[in-house]
Amino acid sequence: MExxxxxSGRLPRKRFYRARAHSNPLSDSHFPVPLTPSHVxxxxxxxxxxxxxxxxxxxxxxxxxxxxxPIPICNSKIRFVDVGCGFGGLLVSLATLFPDTLMIGMExxxxxxxxxxxxxxALRVANPGQYQNISxxxxxxxxxxxxxxSKGQLSKMFFLFPDPHFKEKNHRRxxxxxxxxxxxxxxxxxxxxxYTITDVEELGDWMRSCLEGHPLFEAVVEEDLEKDPVVxxxxxxxxxxxxxxxxxxxxxxxxxxxxxxxxxxxxSEVKLVSMD
Amino acid sequence: MEEGSIEDGEKMSxxxxxxxxxxxxxxxxxxxxxxxxxxxxIFDLQGDWSITLLGEDSGGPFHTDAIRAVCFGAxxxxxxxxxxxKLVKIWNTExxxxxxxxxxxxxxxxxxxxxxxAFLTFADKFGVVWVVDLERDDEKAAPLLAHYCxxxxxxxFSPDGQFIASADRDFKIxxxxxxxxxxxxAHEIQSFCLGHTxxxxxxxxxxxxxxxxxxxxxxxxxxxxxxxxxxSGTLLDTCEVGAQAELVESNGEECPHVVTDICPSSDxxxxxxxxxxxxxxxxxxxxxxxxxxxxxxxxxxxxxFVPTSLGMSCSAEHLWxxxxxxxxxxxxxxxxxxxxxLCQKGLDPTVMEDGAVPGGKKLLEKLQxxxxxxxxxxxxxxxAEAVKMAMRNLLIKREYSTEKRELRKKSRNDRKLKQxx
Numbered sequence: 001m002e003x004x005x006x007x008s009g010r011l012p013r014k015r016f017y018r019a020r021a022h023s024n025p026l027s028d029s030h031f032p033v034p035l036t037p038s039h040v041x042x043x044x045x046x047x048x049x050x051x052x053x054x055x056x057x058x059x060x061x062x063x064x065x066x067x068x069x070p071i072p073i074c075n076s077k078i079r080f081v082d083v084g085c086g087f088g089g090l091l092v093s094l095a096t097l098f099p100d101t102l103m104i105g106m107e108x109x110x111x112x113x114x115x116x117x118x119x120x121x122a123l124r125v126a127n128p129g130q131y132q133n134i135s136x137x138x139x140x141x142x143x144x145x146x147x148x149x150s151k152g153q154l155s156k157m158f159f160l161f162p163d164p165h166f167k168e169k170n171h172r173r174x175x176x177x178x179x180x181x182x183x184x185x186x187x188x189x190x191x192x193x194x195y196t197i198t199d200v201e202e203l204g205d206w207m208r209s210c211l212e213g214h215p216l217f218e219a220v221v222e223e224d225l226e227k228d229p230v231v232x233x234x235x236x237x238x239x240x241x242x243x244x245x246x247x248x249x250x251x252x253x254x255x256x257x258x259x260x261x262x263x264x265x266x267x268s269e270v271k272l273v274s275m276d
Numbered sequence: 277m278e279e280g281s282i283e284d285g286e287k288m289s290x291x292x293x294x295x296x297x298x299x300x301x302x303x304x305x306x307x308x309x310x311x312x313x314x315x316x317x318i319f320d321l322q323g324d325w326s327i328t329l330l331g332e333d334s335g336g337p338f339h340t341d342a343i344r345a346v347c348f349g350a351x352x353x354x355x356x357x358x359x360x361x362k363l364v365k366i367w368n369t370e371x372x373x374x375x376x377x378x379x380x381x382x383x384x385x386x387x388x389x390x391x392x393x394a395f396l397t398f399a400d401k402f403g404v405v406w407v408v409d410l411e412r413d414d415e416k417a418a419p420l421l422a423h424y425c426x427x428x429x430x431x432x433f434s435p436d437g438q439f440i441a442s443a444d445r446d447f448k449i450x451x452x453x454x455x456x457x458x459x460x461x462a463h464e465i466q467s468f469c470l471g472h473t474x475x476x477x478x479x480x481x482x483x484x485x486x487x488x489x490x491x492x493x494x495x496x497x498x499x500x501x502x503x504x505x506x507x508s509g510t511l512l513d514t515c516e517v518g519a520q521a522e523l524v525e526s527n528g529e530e531c532p533h534v535v536t537d538i539c540p541s542s543d544x545x546x547x548x549x550x551x552x553x554x555x556x557x558x559x560x561x562x563x564x565x566x567x568x569x570x571x572x573x574x575x576x577x578x579x580x581f582v583p584t585s586l587g588m589s590c591s592a593e594h595l596w597x598x599x600x601x602x603x604x605x606x607x608x609x610x611x612x613x614x615x616x617x618l619c620q621k622g623l624d625p626t627v628m629e630d631g632a633v634p635g636g637k638k639l640l641e642k643l644q645x646x647x648x649x650x651x652x653x654x655x656x657x658x659x660a661e662a663v664k665m666a667m668r669n670l671l672i673k674r675e676y677s678t679e680k681r682e683l684r685k686k687s688r689n690d691r692k693l694k695q696x697x
Binding site: 025026028030035036142143146147151172178179180181182183185186214215216261 | 402404419421422424425426446447448450452460461462463464465467468470471473509673674675681
């Protein structure tokens, strides 16, 4: 199933996966899209945790070269999503930080997706037992988020250094927008967190104001941000973040929490407090 | 050379852009409206006369381009029409006066009025659903929700008015909580009904007194009618209409059986379904306790009559059908109306003769433009074909071969620059 070159365990080289920096999210898609979240093939993404029937039939127990029986993990669904994962830096960092959490990167550019695929496979070979909980898929997250995740399935969503789409005419192509936040709120569980960061001030303002104006999101307070180990990774783990740091650029961060819908009744307030 | 043919194809699709004829029945069967092209043709069944539309005092009174969506709302007190001229018009159904005209930024593809008549919602071709407060006079529409840059094909409120459903060409149906203050947007998504493997063209809620919440029925380009528990987004049953339609038509040709309209009776006992390959209408039965869907009968009309739109009043005595198109190369707008009598329980539903339909010849003269237009079989075939092509061009995702896709990329601006350099 896997390409020959992965077995070497050598990391793929970016120079062979050059791609344009932008991709049109409005164009019709020509890649397979899962019909429903239950059609997402976990055995393809996480063979270590979800061995396909074929693997077991072949008695190919040492899928990752570790043990015969795959280790079941408590959370059998994908919980973290990196939307527009680029070259996958964040996923790779998160993989070891949350070894029991399944996470996926979504990327629209096929060459970049191929790179991340190769990168993950190489890491898996080089580090037996590790990096089994991350994967990537080529898809248009702006159109197909509901095809991948059911209601309240996710606990973290990442939107790191997205395409700024400066022209006002193209603002509807921005990955954070008032209407798309409705869909992100749908897939996030109550208390789930959305992380956004950019080095473009205008886009930073835009993302913050979209989140601030949305009734289902609330800003995460500063002291919680300091406690959150993920926040530091937003700038340090991603390729884009490193580039900005190298050039001494400034970044604009907005981290918001999914809250239960207000106005249902007074009790929802109480529930919210007790959740923290 | 190849490139030229692609451009030709696109030009053609613009020329063949025709809108199907639509029909709407007053819930108490007080009136029947047929929309064909930019024209609204209304017959008052209660008074037994044709209605001549009165425009607004200010501004242009009528639609100037193809009407794409019509509906009665608030128990028939108001009527809405909208379409390619980017105008949404609200009509008082007593006086048939246009009481309000709302401008849309884009062409309008669907309209719905909340059950209490307080809000008008309409969807544009970019996938945004807008809401207008009918009780206030400021004309601005506010964005309610959006499907990401997808054409919304159908829009309606759930039987209890708690939810608004919207279907799109990306195989999706979205169920959204309709908020108390809709002008601030509808942000809470209840569910997505996913399972169609092609565009969703139409849907309708069915409910009975025992099941007031009801279910959702949807049809699309994948030749199926599906039954949903829309609260959870669970697919309950799928009815492949192709096999059933073929039993009747068996013309041997391979063609998709695109479902174009679903019209349930208000008591939930009967569901009429229009299919692009069927010269007639399919009647289905929804079993609420078993949560299943089955075909009970196929009523054939013959005369190349493929209905483009269906309508039924609350009493479900008659099933109204229209076929036609906004513009055809040789004949201009064409609409043809037939009625199926459903009233006698136990007796088979039958297609009524022209003279026997409610309103008689006078009604047909108004709605069709002529009472004797009937037997123009060729024109009807041409209209059905044009409507089919237009729908395909609008909703189907074109599959290009790899070579063709590369060729299309050549016309991309950045590539052009590179070639010059």
